[in-house]
Amino acid sequence: MSSGPSPSADAQLLPLQSALAAEHAAVYGYEVVGGVLGASDQLATTSYEAHRGRRDQLLARLGADAVAAEAAYSLPFQVGNEKQARRLARLLEQRCAAAYADVVSRTSGEVRLLAARALSECAVRGLSWGAEPEPFPGLT
Amino acid sequence: MPLQPRLRGLSRREVVTAAAAVPALWLAGGCTLSGAGSNPLPGAHEQAADDPDVVVLALAAAEVTGLVERLERVVRERPGLEPVVRPLLRNHEEHAEVLGAAGGPQQGGTPSGTPAQSGAPATDDGASAGPLPRGRARLLTELAAAEQQAADAHLRHVGRALSGQFARLLASISAAETQHATVLREAAR
Numbered sequence: 453m454s455s456g457p458s459p460s461a462d463a464q465l466l467p468l469q470s471a472l473a474a475e476h477a478a479v480y481g482y483e484v485v486g487g488v489l490g491a492s493d494q495l496a497t498t499s500y501e502a503h504r505g506r507r508d509q510l511l512a513r514l515g516a517d518a519v520a521a522e523a524a525y526s527l528p529f530q531v532g533n534e535k536q537a538r539r540l541a542r543l544l545e546q547r548c549a550a551a552y553a554d555v556v557s558r559t560s561g562e563v564r565l566l567a568a569r570a571l572s573e574c575a576v577r578g579l580s581w582g583a584e585p586e587p588f589p590g591l592t
Numbered sequence: 593m594p595l596q597p598r599l600r601g602l603s604r605r606e607v608v609t610a611a612a613a614v615p616a617l618w619l620a621g622g623c624t625l626s627g628a629g630s631n632p633l634p635g636a637h638e639q640a641a642d643d644p645d646v647v648v649l650a651l652a653a654a655e656v657t658g659l660v661e662r663l664e665r666v667v668r669e670r671p672g673l674e675p676v677v678r679p680l681l682r683n684h685e686e687h688a689e690v691l692g693a694a695g696g697p698q699q700g701g702t703p704s705g706t707p708a709q710s711g712a713p714a715t716d717d718g719a720s721a722g723p724l725p726r727g728r729a730r731l732l733t734e735l736a737a738a739e740q741q742a743a744d745a746h747l748r749h750v751g752r753a754l755s756g757q758f759a760r761l762l763a764s765i766s767a768a769e770t771q772h773a774t775v776l777r778e779a780a781r
Contacts, residue, residue: 549767556750557760568750568763572743575767576774585679585775587686589767
């Protein structure tokens, strides 16, 4: 990674790289989810668009230093039916929530709040996919 | 790149350990908002009284205590809603435990005079004093609003906390409360 405009700006933005990596994976994962559930599945579509939006937001923030998506991702388990697709979606939300929780701990100010809001959004989307409310989203 | 690395987050034990730093200062210091600096604090904790995070903690704990009391009352007076409310109450009790608030009947030993124990919590706009709303939907909608209000307050605390780990804990609690608000709004339909 090349140096950014200032060390302090770099220090704020560096933690966003792991969140961006999680969003790249989520965008890929939701393509798989959408492939299984079909293009007419509203939840899959809105979830995909939400993560693509966050990804683009992080890409814009990080500029030339932004980590790129991997050429390929391996799925943690076979995703061939609705139940498996929903399970993958819950997993994607958990992973992104954890990534944003990490960003919160390593940043301050506006970047930290952006991450905290994104964490909440992941937690709520997880519910839509069948997750139960939990005491510490993103931490466990 | 596999999708599953770092899937395993922190264990519950690690959460509590990571979160313990600030509440430990609070409890060890035995300080109050008004009496900050007046208590002799031992060694490593001597800066606790001046730590702005102590104030944030007190405010956050008061929010959680207010929700615990409100949901306990709902369970008591509207047992029919217990299946909806009980799991949320359990989550709040965990929040209270981690924040060192007076969150459960089994808990004691928090310093007297903390905002968590004295008077109305910040979230409480008097609703807990009067009768609960009559209809199920109205009550659940009111609870959802209280959860959302607490989530918003905790989000503001995230911005104020100096400690990154403490901010992370508060962000997670805020996310949990946002989940609760969602569940309650759904149940109100």
